[in-house]
Amino acid sequence: MHPAIPRLLDLQTVDHHIAALRSELDTFPKRIQEADLKLSSARAALASAKEAHVNGQKERKKFELDVDQWKERARKYRDQSGAVKTNEAYKALLHEIANAEAEMAKAEDRQLEIMMAGEDVEHRVKNSEANLKQAEQSVAVERKDIQTQHAAKKKEFDAAMVEREKALVPIPDDMRLLYDRIAKRHNGTALALARDGQCRGCGMRVLPHIIQLLVQDSNDEEVYRCESCGLILYSLEPVVPHTLDADTSHAASASTT
Numbered sequence: 001m002h003p004a005i006p007r008l009l010d011l012q013t014v015d016h017h018i019a020a021l022r023s024e025l026d027t028f029p030k031r032i033q034e035a036d037l038k039l040s041s042a043r044a045a046l047a048s049a050k051e052a053h054v055n056g057q058k059e060r061k062k063f064e065l066d067v068d069q070w071k072e073r074a075r076k077y078r079d080q081s082g083a084v085k086t087n088e089a090y091k092a093l094l095h096e097i098a099n100a101e102a103e104m105a106k107a108e109d110r111q112l113e114i115m116m117a118g119e120d121v122e123h124r125v126k127n128s129e130a131n132l133k134q135a136e137q138s139v140a141v142e143r144k145d146i147q148t149q150h151a152a153k154k155k156e157f158d159a160a161m162v163e164r165e166k167a168l169v170p171i172p173d174d175m176r177l178l179y180d181r182i183a184k185r186h187n188g189t190a191l192a193l194a195r196d197g198q199c200r201g202c203g204m205r206v207l208p209h210i211i212q213l214l215v216q217d218s219n220d221e222e223v224y225r226c227e228s229c230g231l232i233l234y235s236l237e238p239v240v241p242h243t244l245d246a247d248t249s250h251a252a253s254a255s256t257t
């Protein structure tokens, strides 16, 4: 096997870790947004309750004015009653007074209804305020929690980047370039295990003589790539060639290192 391959595998492990961390880090802005979204619905509920309150107040004012107007009209008619000369006119005036008083009573009823509804609205405003306060507190806790997690992930990410720099050191430039080129095209993966006559990257067959070349100790010049997917092939077999379960134990250690 080419001597750079174990180093490339180390690099690939680090790179996979970096990619996983990067995609985790990318979820944080959305998590913050989702937390804040809880606030905006609580804010909207409060705004609509306050609006209903303002509208109720306006309506109440309007009926207050109506009551005053009808009251004033009834008073005027009553004042005129002393000056009336005919029975007819007096009757008509009484009729006007009765009408004005009925209208006044109607406006008063309406005013009362609005006042009662206003109490409900005031309740709604108070509840919405309490809900918003609660939401603000829980979102603040949630935000802090997310930020703490984010900071920890970022630290892990920075450490992995340092690890990557170290992993790069023993790798010759031409191999770095090859690795980068292939990894870029294959979503961060440049190497594939050849096992049981198969490329584990794509599942296609690897010719037996290539497998042979991969496991030969004498081969330390060439890099073999899968004809189908183009990944750099490696085999773990030469490490412990004579044990039956060598493959599985090494596959496991390769995936954790």
Ligand SMILES: [Zn+2]
Pocket: 192, 199, 200, 201, 202, 203, 204, 226, 227, 228, 229, 230, 231
């Ligand atoms: Zn392949």
